[in-house]
Amino acid sequence: MIPKLIALDMDGTLLDKEGNLPPDYWELNELAARRGAILVPASGRQLATLRAMFPQGWDFIAENGAVIVHDNEIIGTTELPPAAVSAALSALSTVEVAHTIVLCTPETAFVEEGTGEEALTEINKYYRSLTRVDDLNKVAKTGVIKIAVFCAQGSEAHVAAPIRAAVPEHNVAISGAVWLDVMAQGVNKGIALEKMAALIGTPLQETAAFGDFLNDYELLHTAGLAIAMENGHPKLKAIADIIAPPNTEHGVSTVLRQLLSPEQE
Known part of the structure; x- marks a missing residue:
């Protein structure tokens, strides 16, 4: 089964050690759309930064889940007291x-x-x-x-x-x-993934998430398919369904191509 919602952490996960997107990212984004899936950046980075990185993007989980964007509109923010x-x-x-x-x-x-x-x-x-x-x-x-x-x-x-x-x-x-x-209490990438999945009408079992560090723990724990990077924290690798090659080898691209292949339909 091809996941319908795929959340992608940025640093240490999708981005290489210089902070660059994989050269085939936009090709994979188009492939995901043809397969009926969407790729959603899910990062601790701020929304302004993510929008600059993904000018064609419409859905974001920013600030570790404190900001959620759907169809290019902010649909949820959570303040600290x-x-x-x-x-x-x-x-x-x-x-x-x-x-x-x-x-x-x-x-x-x-x-x-x-x-x-x-x-x-x-x-x-x-x-x-x-x-x-x-x-x-x-x-x-x-x-x-x-x-x-x-x-x-x-x-x-x-x-x-x-x-x-x-x-x-x-x-x-x-x-x-x-x-x-x-x-704030109750704010993390996992909760944000739940909200995003509900917005687009996707069951959680049809979601996937990639991550590498402890702020991705709830994200991977929530997703239907958890993918940790080889360079990731041991606690994430312990709960992962798949271990992707390291970000320095564009491991997200490798696993995405497998997940989006026609054989998964």
Whole structure:
């Protein structure tokens, strides 16, 4: 059976190590459409970035599920309570290891003036729309949907514990070796996949998802067919139905061609 809805994580999954799409992506997108399937980017990246990457795209799961787009319209966003944003900022102020905080809204992401070039280089990969402010506390009540923290020395080792202690009721996801994301309770890519499938009238057993890191865990757990990358986190590989070749070898393309082949009909 060919999955009708196929969710694709970006970094470490669909994109190569330089952050580029596979050269055959748009060919595969057309093949999926002919087979009655849609490919949906499902990323921690912001919506503005995904729309720039996929100018022909109409459906997106952005900000780890905090923003859902169907037929090119935002059909759902979930905000973090301002008190939770303030609590997280307070906790992060006690972290002595160098780190950079990004406060995300559906339209833009905020960073503080004076953010270093190394951090900005990393942040600009994921946040096309970026606004600098003198104090993040001043925008803590402006509809924040996600807090992202960049820590070059390791997000899990240095940032996760104080954040989890500060906002234990909300979703804290280790989204990469140097990134940690905070979303409201009940927000993750898996819940977003459920909502997207319901919107287009596709049973969950007819969905598939590709992922590589811990912020993809709920996504793979929810999908009818779970595909983890060979370069992925062991916890994802443990729940996967299929292990794809690594992203450096365009493993998503390889498995997509198999899933979309006429023999699967």
